[in-house]
Amino acid sequence: MISFIPYASFQFFTLIAFLLAPIIILGLMGMRNTLYNDCVAILMTFLIFAAQPEQLISILLFIIWQAVLIKGYLAIRTKNNNSACFYIAIVLAIIPLFLVKLSADVPALNFIGFLGISYVSFKSIQMIMDIRDGLLKEIPLIQYFRFIVFFPTISSGPIDRYRRFREDTSKIPTSVEYRTLLYQGLNKIFLGFLYKYIIGYLIHKYWMGSPMLLPDTLSSIWLYMYGYSMYLFFDFAGYSNFAIGVSYLMGVRTPENFNKPFISRNIKDFWNRWHMTLSFWFRDYIYMRFVYTAVKKKWLKNRYLISDIGLTLNFLVMGFWHGFMLQYIIYGIYHATAFILFDKFERFNKKHPFWPKDNKWMHALSVVITFHVICFSFLIFSGRLDFLWQR
């Protein structure tokens, strides 16, 4: 069976060009055929996973499992707002993802899981949280399915929000609006080609692949660090551009994932620019919820301490989410530490100003410092330093 991993091959792009052609033609006429779109979604979900039947079965079971959870919790929530029920629902929603992440260490679990399970999990977890907050009163099953298996973003995001997605799918863009969407979408797809298949490819092949960078010396690891950071960005930003571009062609404005992350002025700024849909998801559903609960329940008096714990939790979970491996955990702790230290620095500087006033030189300096802090975190993330703790 030919494999159709999203945006990974010529055949994938050829296939979606064919499938999207009717959608584009109708879109330019200001129309949309929901039935056709749904058929495309089903066909694509099938084709993406068909090469590995166990993945196809996994995703089908997963979707049903989450649908039962969401529908069930919604029914309970309309009657009463019991915290225990909420926590049980969340745990049940996370279990498949947890098992898949665990399967890296426990080979017996290898049969479960499918490409993109974490991104699909994020979608259903946020729905449960929104139900708890009373933001979602009803979820038609068909809408849930459309949201969960929206094929352009199924494998690696960007992570959309259900309420935003619902609005896009319920409203048919006019002919003029669609023309803009088409232009922006195609533009993003072409940018994706440039990022992922030209720049990213060249960096991977000629920079990271250079035999000069093989030895474990400081200089070669240092150069690898820059190469890997650039590659990570261009590869993932390129992928995100494909996903967002194709979403646009389908009339859905999937949110952006990157906003020039390497010109961030500080670590806070960075997390507003890097893998944005993920970091915002973590901010809203982990950090904010923790801080809110901790303040409301008066767990601690010191608000700053609450925030620091929230940040640590936030980045530790993010680290574990990448995989149950030491390099990812260290990556999480590293970012939590950097974030907290920057917070302290900012507060201190406010009380006793010592950092020079802002000008373009200071701006450049902070960009350079932040850039290196980030690149070093990616070096940890890459596993290039694993030799330090693996003997």
Place this chain on the structure above:
Amino acid sequence: MKWLRFGPMLLAVVIVCTLIFMPADLERAAISSNNMKEAAASLDPHVFQGMLMQQKMLKNEQYLPIYGSSELYRLDKYHPTNYFKVQPDGFTPFLIGRGGMYSLVHFLNFASTANQLKGKKIVFILSPEWFTKTGLDPLHFKPNFSREQAYNLVFSNSISPKLKQKAARRLVQFSFIRNDGTLGRLLEDVAYPGRRQPALRLADELKGQMTYKILTLHDLVDMHFIRPGYKKSQYQKPDRQLSKDNWNQLTLSAKKTAIHDTGSNRFHIDTSLYKKSIQHHLNTFRGYRKNESYAQSPEYSDFQLVLDLLKEEHVHALFISVPFNGRWYDYAGVPKQRREVCYKKIADEVRKNGFQLADFTRFDSKPFFLQDTMHIGPMGWVYIDRSIKTFFDRS
């Protein structure tokens, strides 16, 4: 919003498609004669795993291609490349081959340049070491297998359908080829037509054509970055002095070099090589090839594929048959009569098919033709230079 804004994107699609689907004629035209000059003695594997450069070279009267294997890398001053530089005879040798390039690898290469080979003069150096019981194995084939040439075999009709099918049947015996996705399936279609539905075949053919065009584009790019495939230590500069010598003088001076280089041991193996990798565990080599025989080998039929193709294209080929290092093979456990079987079978096969043979296997037990266990040394090159010159001047 104007439609014109889509212009750059359409242009990008057009440019990429033009590049990929550029006709082969244009691709060959994009290779300059300078690139070709550089490639002639470079021994860069991209040259013989590609086809554009060779197709262009064969159309050029100036070049005489020499096909062979690892011996081509012994670029001493008697090597044809160097010798015919100081003693020009109206042609420049163009070297094609490296270690592990057995007959089947050369066949694929010939097939991809069949149209250009028509009526051409070529030289082909045979190694008796190929003709073992196993013949070509995946270990040697895989690094020398060119997907571009294999796709060419699938899509081109420059060789007869019968030969094409015979070759495809041989190729799909190798599992790494059979399992090579689209290419493997297409070769199986050639080998066993009608084995599956035409629609499936068509889908693979479309995909294969695309991959094939991308591979030739890679080929074109590689031809602009030719790099020597030999090591610096293997190369000697051409020696102007040689131009004054006649064949006897050349043989004598080459022999002198050989005595100097290989005189240290009874096998006449290059001293530095002998000291480095043989002397210290000579005992382990006693009889280490004693189970080897050369009477039956798939290589004979692989070689027949080469001969069939060259006959079809009416190529004027000179085959050069090189001996084993007799003393070494005696020690290694392959007695002379077993070696003679191989020499005879090769010679018979070449002659039966009506090709010229320069047979040097009489040097089996005489020293100095080779410089180690199997590679041609200075004196060997002198004899070969002479036979090449005679061949080129006469035919």
